[in-house]
Amino acid sequence: MSTPGELETDTFTLAEVVEKVHLPSEDWLKRRLNAGTFSGRRAGKTWSMTRSDIAAMIVSLGPGLDVPTGPLAVPEPPAPADLTGLTRTSRRRLGRTP
Incomplete structure (x- = not known):
């Protein structure tokens, strides 16, 4: 690990x-780096992280690294609140005919 004021090269x-x-x-x-949730370095389209970036990420994830995995990691898109503005064909395609 680098000392304060020293540039990390690893x-x-x-x-x-x-x-x-x-x-x-x-x-x-990569999604979290693009969103700014974690810090990292980007050169063109390639991301990299230093030891201090990784340490800060681990601290922010909290105890036990509560990282969502599996099918629950991707939330389902919200259903439209008002279906009355949709055409009959659109409601049929959504599978929600009133």
Whole structure:
């Protein structure tokens, strides 16, 4: 680990981070980096993380690394609140004919 004021030169690819920290996938991590949930370095389209970025990510995930996995990790899109504005064909396609 680097001392305060010293630039960190050790960086890790997302594949390495996912393997070391046991995260669900590279895409899961990339989405959170793009959203700004975790810090990292981006060069073009490639993300990398330093040791301090990884440590901050682990701290923010909390005890036990409560990382959502499996089919519950992707929430279902919300249903439209008002179906009255839809045509008969649209309601049929949605499978919700009143």
